[in-house]
Amino acid sequence: MSSQSSDGPDEALASSGPNDAPPLIAIEGLTKTFGATRALRGVSFDIRRGETLGLLGANGAGKSTLIKALAGIHRPTSGVMRVDGRACDFRFPSDARDAGIATVHQNIDDGVVFGMTVAENLLLDEIATTGAPPFVTQRSILARARAVQQRLDLDLPLESPVENLSPSARQEVAIARELAKNPKLLILDEPTSTLSEREAEKLYEAVAEFRTRGIAILFISHSMSEVKRLCDRAVVLRDGRIVSTHGTPMDTEEIANSILGDLVLRVDHESRKGHGSAFQATALRAMPHGPEISFDIRRGEILGLTGLIGAGKSELLEQICGHRRIVSGKMAVEGADFRPRDVADAMEEGVVMVPEQRALQSIFPGEPLWKHCSIGLLSAFEAGGFMQRRREIAFTEDVIRDFRVVADGPRAVIESLSGGNQQKLLVGRWLSRGWKLLVLDEPFRGIDIGARGLICDALRAYSEEVPVLICSSDPEEVIEVADRVMIMVEGGIVHIAASNELSVENLASIMAGAVAAPTETKVEAVCE
Amino acid sequence: MTAENNLESAAAKGQDRDLAALFKGLVYRYGLVAVLVLMIIYFAAAEPFFGTFRNAMFILQAASVVAVVGLGCTVSMTVGGFDLSVGAAMSLSIMAAAAAMVIGDIGGGWAILIGISAGLAVGLFNSFLIVYARIPDLVATLATLFLVNGLTLMGVGGQSVAQGMFFRGEQTTGSFAPIFNWLGSGRVFGVPSSVIVAGVIFVAVFVLLNYTRWGRAFYAVGGNPVAAAAAGIRVARYRIIAYLISGGLSAVAGLMLAARSNRGDVNVGDPFLLQAVSAALVGYAVLGANRPNAFGTLIGAVFVAVLINGLTMFNFPYYAQTFVQGLLLVIALLMSYTLGPSRR
Numbered sequence: 123m124s125s126q127s128s129d130g131p132d133e134a135l136a137s138s139g140p141n142d143a144p145p146l147i148a149i150e151g152l153t154k155t156f157g158a159t160r161a162l163r164g165v166s167f168d169i170r171r172g173e174t175l176g177l178l179g180a181n182g183a184g185k186s187t188l189i190k191a192l193a194g195i196h197r198p199t200s201g202v203m204r205v206d207g208r209a210c211d212f213r214f215p216s217d218a219r220d221a222g223i224a225t226v227h228q229n230i231d232d233g234v235v236f237g238m239t240v241a242e243n244l245l246l247d248e249i250a251t252t253g254a255p256p257f258v259t260q261r262s263i264l265a266r267a268r269a270v271q272q273r274l275d276l277d278l279p280l281e282s283p284v285e286n287l288s289p290s291a292r293q294e295v296a297i298a299r300e301l302a303k304n305p306k307l308l309i310l311d312e313p314t315s316t317l318s319e320r321e322a323e324k325l326y327e328a329v330a331e332f333r334t335r336g337i338a339i340l341f342i343s344h345s346m347s348e349v350k351r352l353c354d355r356a357v358v359l360r361d362g363r364i365v366s367t368h369g370t371p372m373d374t375e376e377i378a379n380s381i382l383g384d385l386v387l388r389v390d391h392e393s394r395k396g397h398g399s400a401f402q403a404t405a406l407r408a409m410p411h412g413p414e415i416s417f418d419i420r421r422g423e424i425l426g427l428t429g430l431i432g433a434g435k436s437e438l439l440e441q442i443c444g445h446r447r448i449v450s451g452k453m454a455v456e457g458a459d460f461r462p463r464d465v466a467d468a469m470e471e472g473v474v475m476v477p478e479q480r481a482l483q484s485i486f487p488g489e490p491l492w493k494h495c496s497i498g499l500l501s502a503f504e505a506g507g508f509m510q511r512r513r514e515i516a517f518t519e520d521v522i523r524d525f526r527v528v529a530d531g532p533r534a535v536i537e538s539l540s541g542g543n544q545q546k547l548l549v550g551r552w553l554s555r556g557w558k559l560l561v562l563d564e565p566f567r568g569i570d571i572g573a574r575g576l577i578c579d580a581l582r583a584y585s586e587e588v589p590v591l592i593c594s595s596d597p598e599e600v601i602e603v604a605d606r607v608m609i610m611v612e613g614g615i616v617h618i619a620a621s622n623e624l625s626v627e628n629l630a631s632i633m634a635g636a637v638a639a640p641t642e643t644k645v646e647a648v649c650e
Numbered sequence: 651m652t653a654e655n656n657l658e659s660a661a662a663k664g665q666d667r668d669l670a671a672l673f674k675g676l677v678y679r680y681g682l683v684a685v686l687v688l689m690i691i692y693f694a695a696a697e698p699f700f701g702t703f704r705n706a707m708f709i710l711q712a713a714s715v716v717a718v719v720g721l722g723c724t725v726s727m728t729v730g731g732f733d734l735s736v737g738a739a740m741s742l743s744i745m746a747a748a749a750a751m752v753i754g755d756i757g758g759g760w761a762i763l764i765g766i767s768a769g770l771a772v773g774l775f776n777s778f779l780i781v782y783a784r785i786p787d788l789v790a791t792l793a794t795l796f797l798v799n800g801l802t803l804m805g806v807g808g809q810s811v812a813q814g815m816f817f818r819g820e821q822t823t824g825s826f827a828p829i830f831n832w833l834g835s836g837r838v839f840g841v842p843s844s845v846i847v848a849g850v851i852f853v854a855v856f857v858l859l860n861y862t863r864w865g866r867a868f869y870a871v872g873g874n875p876v877a878a879a880a881a882g883i884r885v886a887r888y889r890i891i892a893y894l895i896s897g898g899l900s901a902v903a904g905l906m907l908a909a910r911s912n913r914g915d916v917n918v919g920d921p922f923l924l925q926a927v928s929a930a931l932v933g934y935a936v937l938g939a940n941r942p943n944a945f946g947t948l949i950g951a952v953f954v955a956v957l958i959n960g961l962t963m964f965n966f967p968y969y970a971q972t973f974v975q976g977l978l979l980v981i982a983l984l985m986s987y988t989l990g991p992s993r994r
Binding site: 445464465466468469470474475477482483484485486487488489493496497498500501504507508509511 | 857861862863865866867869870873874876877878879880881882883884940941
């Protein structure tokens, strides 16, 4: 997380426009806490009638919590939400719906029911309402769905099962379902994140169309170019607060600055030059139609990779580490051709990764620490066909000691550790061996400063022997540990520099840079 | 004064809670084993014959086939799977081996090889459906169950295979090989050979699951397949191996069963599916494992055998046995799922 900014501007920034009728939605001092976590720390902003408002923010800024509060899924801890000037207290999603707020969630398939036709999906809310007539026939459903379709001026294959539709058509159904309720506000949560460029283009047109009908839209996105193109205004959420509001014409650099926060670039290490090339990537692509990517990683350095979410960082790393097949181009490790079929294959070639999602990709529920330490190195602890548990436990004790993991011994269950201590163990277990390349995806997410510092120091020392690639969407984290930093924007590498040559200003402008001419990149993509 | 009282009562409450948690933990870990031991003591005290070596061997002999199939189920469960086709695989291997000897008139060694190959083929088919065709384990093995049962019936024209049977209008001349007699009724130092075979298989599976790289990988795949793949474990490969082991052990159990009656009856393996699965599930509750494990499955199989043997001795009606088995399964499941540590 980026460090906190001054708290002042909230109210001043978010106050509504001139002294006309009350805004459609007025939110004042909204907070939401989950246990000790304060996801929203006093959010205040307005949505005006018929406007398209962009909501931007980094991961963990509180966007999803805010949407869920508006949709009636989470009940805010404190604060006021007004719809048409009337204070509302949403206890259930249906309360939000009755107030005229419709939400299309990020995951498209949460908005449609498989195994039903498009017509049935369109009328789902009507059918599921208590008090609806108990008997429905295919014909009556079809007739009513036609009426909805006509009213919304849509063209959907009403009789086909929804699972036969493409993702974008399914999304269209999900949106139509919400529109059928005649909402005053339509919330679109990262609607383009799973769409291809052409499909996204269709969605943009649809959004513009809704606007002409006077529906207000809250458009959540990671892409500044989208927001710039579609929205009348944009607000930026950071650390649970609205930190800035941007009117048209939008200054993407200013927005990038606001999303990233007050970066404190702390490079208290030298930027090592490294020697020779340990890993080469030639003409890789993060996305099937993205630009080509070529770079190398030197011996004795840590290469950092950063960029906003959706820039294609994970897609790139997954290709390097065998999680997915490479789209195009080639890779070489110490001069030898490298084309891993799967993770096991990549590890045999000496390339190992600490994946991004700890709970999903690294944790075995209910298992002790020592099994986690040895799982990727099973054959190293095997003699004559048998696992040598004593050596596994001794190894785990070493990791616990060297990385100051706070744990109740190697037999403790992994869930008994805090996130930071889990991460220390999961990174530490790899560092005893001479890999040819160590890759870490978002290694500092959700861990405390202490654990982060310790992992940074260990990686600095380890990288003397083994080149390290670290990826994070928080540039601060990358600059703190890396010798060189590589910046990705929309699937391409736009800048590589020594970490001590980067400043806050040029970082923000680089990240916003490729956004300046979004149409050009699109033309390029379509041509190929 | 009230504050003090409150503090004291709070402390007492805390103690109560600790005691309750301790008791719960003890029941969770040792409950099932304790019930088994108490049951044996009670039966032995009430009926002297129950406690004899001879009766112990009867019990183990009854448990051996269920234990072997159950160990196969256990292996498929460690990778997060579930094999519903074990009973069908048993039947197929019985019929294949019996037909090979009676109709084909070939030696016992070859017959055993044919029987085990049949079981492995079922396992291979399962892993094809599950790993390559990506059909969920339960429905894939259910389909296999029907296919294999049907195949078995078609192979022998719906009749049982026994010495001297008529096949395509001619009387057959082959017979069960001597090794089957040994497997069915032979003894080593008074211990039935089927018990010895089951014991050897138990030790092999126990060592495999607990002390080898494979076992570690099996449990990792079952615990979190995504994390297992990210740690460089070839998930597909281990799932295939697990289903092969399950099919192979079903075949071994089938041969043990065939050796007892020296004949191959149609679909005789079917009831063993439910018994084996229940033994493996009862095993979750043994020693607080809360996961499929070889020792637990063995205890689960023995538990059922002891229960049925004892109840039969007390003239408990045979038709109530199924109910008692169901009761045992419910109690074991309550212990591992309800008393066990909660998992999301």
